[in-house]
Amino acid sequence: MLSSTPDGHLDGLWTCHTLEKASSFLTSQRHPLSLYNFVGGQYIAPDNASAESSQRIDSYEPKTGRLIYTLPCTQPDAVEEAIKNAKAAFPSWSKTSRAERSAILRRVSELLQQNRELFAVWESIDQGKTLERARIEVDRAISNFSYFSTFILHEQTAARMVDGVALTYEHRSPAGVFALISPWNMPLYLLTWKIAPCLAFGCTAVAKPSEVTSMTAFLLGGIFQKAGVPPGVINIIFGDGATTGAALVASPLVNGVSFTGGTQTGIAIRRLTAHQIGKHLSLELGGKNPTLVFADSMDRLVRERTIRIAAMAAFENQGEICLCGSRIYVERSVHDDFVREFTAYVKDKYIVGKTVGAVASLQHYDKIRRYLELAVEEKATFHLGSAPPALQDNEPQGYWIEPIILTDVAKDSAIQIDEIFGPVVTITPFDGEDAAVQLANDSEYGLAAILLTTDGSRMRRVGEQLEAGLVWVNCWLVRELGTPFGGMKNSGTGREGGEHSRNVFTVVRTLHLPAY
CATH class of the missing domain: 3.40.309.10 (Aldehyde Dehydrogenase; Chain A, domain 2)
Known part of the structure; x- marks a missing residue:
């Protein structure tokens, strides 16, 4: 059984492979569950003396309206600490071989497959969707890691000869630290759609799920631990957009933002980052x-x-x-x-x-x-x-x-x-x-x-x-x-998927070598 927290008080989450077991587990709790951030490869319980301990967000079960857990509204200083962990992990992770990154992503995929029903149960409880729909989305999360684990083993690049004078070729390298922000409607699927390529292409990240649906993101920390993802490569913090999200995307230590959510939030992200010209932005926004x-x-x-x-x-x-x-x-x-x-x-x-x-x-x-x-x-x-x-x-x-x-x-x-x-x-x-x-x-x-x-x-x-x-x-x-995913007009900017995700998470330089 995977462990959830330092004191083990949420280990029971990992035994809930049916809706009945999960409901019984929740009913047995005297108080709402308390979720922790996942930073530097471990769950971080808030210090009782910190602002973090007193600023928490309530999360309710949509099917019943009952309060089932609280999560931290991560404050800017704690956000920056998570970003620094990702920054410190970037040099070694970006130089890790594709084969090694591929093996770790495959292990994440396998562990999600082994825990498929458990993640589907908690996704259904947390978001309100049917269990059948939740299973479909867990399967897609599994596919996200599986797909990018193999994609990076078969990348191609362009090389051209310039009139016999020079050989030119494109060289790509990881772009750096990313803020990965996902919405509440398809929590696990859309969060892993960002995490999988980010890690595959050698970047590190701080991920923030919606404060409305944070449970499966919380459980992902245990999967990453078990899969052997090095500490700091992927960090998961919780909070709202105005406090946590804004501090995350605006940090000068963050090299890129991949966001899925409402158009108004996308506009706010562009305003917060307008002066950071080199920051990569991929925004998948609203639709009608x-x-x-x-x-x-x-x-x-x-x-x-x-x-x-x-x-x-x-x-x-x-x-x-x-x-x-x-x-x-x-x-x-x-x-x-x-x-x-x-x-x-x-x-x-x-x-x-x-x-x-x-x-x-x-x-x-x-x-x-x-x-x-x-x-x-x-x-x-x-x-x-x-x-x-x-x-x-x-x-x-x-x-x-x-x-x-x-x-x-x-x-x-x-x-x-x-x-x-x-x-x-x-x-x-x-x-x-x-x-x-x-x-x-x-x-x-x-x-x-x-x-x-x-x-x-x-x-x-x-x-x-x-x-x-x-x-x-x-x-x-x-x-x-592998096909481009994204919208036109006010539905966003940028595309993700296959090579399009590579464009988001890498920087490209063109080298010119003399032909003789």
Whole structure:
């Protein structure tokens, strides 16, 4: 069994391989659990005399509303100490052979595989998602380490001859210390999507998960210990964005930032680092993604597939995926049929408490509720679901919102424009390809788009016009880890994945050698 803390008081976390065992463990605790930072290869209990010990953040279980743990709101001096650990570890780690780094990453992947169900259980409890969805995301975290462990063994570089005068070649080296900041919707998957390439390419890091969902990041420390990751190579600290995150990204000792989260936070990061010209920035931000349903995709042979993909893209993980298709546009000739069949399918397949989890926090619940109250005020048509009731802080209960399907939503409504990030979709008719493309692109965001059609020419013709970093045709959420991941417009800057991640975590120089 892996150990979690110096005094071992959280070792019981590692025995919880079922939801029942985890619930029993939590119920047996007289007080909420207390998470520690992972710095320099070990868990650091806060000094009772320090500010750290008195400034803690409460974290609640979304399915019940009960307080299950607290975590430190890491203060700037402690943030800087974690960064210094990463800085001290960088010289030796950056010179470690690819084969050795590969072996350690493979070991991390294997240990995650061995503890797959345990991580899925805690991810489900901590974030509110279903256990089935959590398993999928743990598998993707396992793949992140596995993929980059082999990628670095097969890197290529460019070499060219200049008219027989000189040989030029590109040489890459690790960029330094990185701040890796991940969101609350897919906590383990998105955090490891950053940690795996960062370590693979020889960088060191200080990672900060969302304060809303920190449990699996906390458990990762034990995996890194067991895998033999050298102390200081990866440090995990907890806290909010205003205090901990801001101090982390602004530090002059940090050479780069990889962030996934809201657009407003991305803007804040750019402002904090504007004077640090050489700092690498990779920002994957918000999305308000369109799903385009053309009439041919409602033909008898593909009708079920169209409805299934549109529903999955709308409601998977309670709509709390930045790639969800929350604006559905349907060719007018099949609009009414689509609305009717889509509503029936969602009602049958996406059931609260079974295939739909709770949303991540009371704050997010209230945000979604306000948009649904606006939908009532604006006289939108609810084909499924309704505005949920207000919840009280002192009355523990789950943050449950049933799937919502809306029509008759104005083009300029905040419901149509803003990233709600919940189980809420709007359905709007369109006439012709040009109108479909115009509607799809009429957004400040440009992260993803879903195109549903059987016309091969249209797949290319429309797909190449959509202002989105990722376009899925007759499928959704399919990923090959070497392809570029990122968005256009206010959905971010930079790309990650395979060689694109290498661009984030390395610096390149061109050497010119005389040919004779």
